Amino acid sequence: MTDALPEIRLEDTGSKGRYFIRSAAGDEAEMTFSKAGEHLIIIDHTEVPEAFRGQGAGLRLVARAVEDMRAAGKKIIPLCPFANAQFRKHAEWADVLKG
Known part of the structure; x- marks a missing residue:
């Protein structure tokens, strides 16, 4: 991963939300989620445009x-x-994984 990526921002719309990174040129890498009750989220989509490929943007969003x-x-x-796939690679995340 690189620290050269812009900061990760959170947009929360109540029942849904997303984490995203926006470049100066306006490109966005994002990971969207839905809330399932008070104590659970479902990560349903991650998209990383070509401008962010190979920089660890997707992993940073999930992390x-x-x-x-x-x-x-x-x-x-x-x-x-x-x-x-990231959860399978990162056993240290098991405490937040809904089994």
């Missing part, structure tokens, strides 16, 4: 969600194939 949900005492269902 940020893990950090935030851990701090809030919530669990994650990684429905998105990319997020699911």
